[in-house]
Amino acid sequence: MNDDMNGEINTPTERPSGDKKSGPKARSAWAVTRSVWFAMFMREAIGRTMTDRMGWFWMIAEPAAFLLIMIGIRSFIRGDSLVVNAPFIPWMLVGMMGFFLVREGMQQGLGAINANKALFAYRQVHPIDGVLVRNILDGLIRTAIFLLFMVGGLMLGTDFRPDNGFQAIGGWMSLWLLGLGLGLVTSVLGTLILEVAKIIRMVTLPLLIISGVIMPLNQLPHYLLDYLMLNPIVHGLEYIRHGFFDGYKVVHGTSMTYFWAWTLSALALGLLMHVRFKERLKSQ
Numbered sequence: 001m002n003d004d005m006n007g008e009i010n011t012p013t014e015r016p017s018g019d020k021k022s023g024p025k026a027r028s029a030w031a032v033t034r035s036v037w038f039a040m041f042m043r044e045a046i047g048r049t050m051t052d053r054m055g056w057f058w059m060i061a062e063p064a065a066f067l068l069i070m071i072g073i074r075s076f077i078r079g080d081s082l083v084v085n086a087p088f089i090p091w092m093l094v095g096m097m098g099f100f101l102v103r104e105g106m107q108q109g110l111g112a113i114n115a116n117k118a119l120f121a122y123r124q125v126h127p128i129d130g131v132l133v134r135n136i137l138d139g140l141i142r143t144a145i146f147l148l149f150m151v152g153g154l155m156l157g158t159d160f161r162p163d164n165g166f167q168a169i170g171g172w173m174s175l176w177l178l179g180l181g182l183g184l185v186t187s188v189l190g191t192l193i194l195e196v197a198k199i200i201r202m203v204t205l206p207l208l209i210i211s212g213v214i215m216p217l218n219q220l221p222h223y224l225l226d227y228l229m230l231n232p233i234v235h236g237l238e239y240i241r242h243g244f245f246d247g248y249k250v251v252h253g254t255s256m257t258y259f260w261a262w263t264l265s266a267l268a269l270g271l272l273m274h275v276r277f278k279e280r281l282k283s284q
Helices: 002-006 029-049 055-077 088-115 117-121 127-155 165-192 194-210 222-228 232-244 256-276 278-283
Strands: none
Touching: 029 127, 055 088, 055 127, 088 117, 088 127, 088 165, 088 194, 088 232, 127 165, 127 256, 127 278, 165 194, 165 232, 165 256, 165 278, 232 256, 256 278
16 A cells, blocks of 8 residues: 555566576587687697607608608719709709698598598588698698708708798698698598599509609600690699799799699589588498
């Protein structure tokens, strides 16, 4: 009665909107992907560098041993006279490290899916994640090893500094992208068809020879050179060599347009294959 007389009405107290309880904020798809990549990257990095006590040694020993063998062969074939306006040892080292970058990108894709198969139980993890993470890690490792060789060469009195730094870095990144594109394709083919993995490993040595890593291709007959220039790796290696040695005469017919046509096609094909066969790759 008194309440009515005073004009006061008892109503439930409303909670301010800021005090409303809410669940955890959902993360964006990109944030989830970054977390997955970081976790897989750390897993791969620890496995590659710390599981085997000799892991770092073999990463450096392989290109070093190959380089020493080629230097020994050079003394018999006088390779210095075959390369125009570029010292033979730095010329060969640049080509060798560039080729290894493509080769490892292609081969790392072969075992990336099977190595991460247990992680596919988590719906956030996809087969392509393992391929991307492996190629990123291998690219960083190869870059560190290449810089180590450059520093070692400078300490020994051999100038490995590029004449055109932007072109050298661009050529290095271009070769890494080609390796990534090929790795995306081989990861699908090698997982679905086991024989493909064996064939790819068999062709790496012939591919090294016909890519102009050891000897310059300019010395070959023109009719044979036309066929060898169909190999996109040759174009990428010649481009990065020209970035290191400004006066170097690249192989006739070198074209970065042709190289990028191959690189973009490999990337697009690899991505499409991963989308098309994602479920089969998970259950393979």
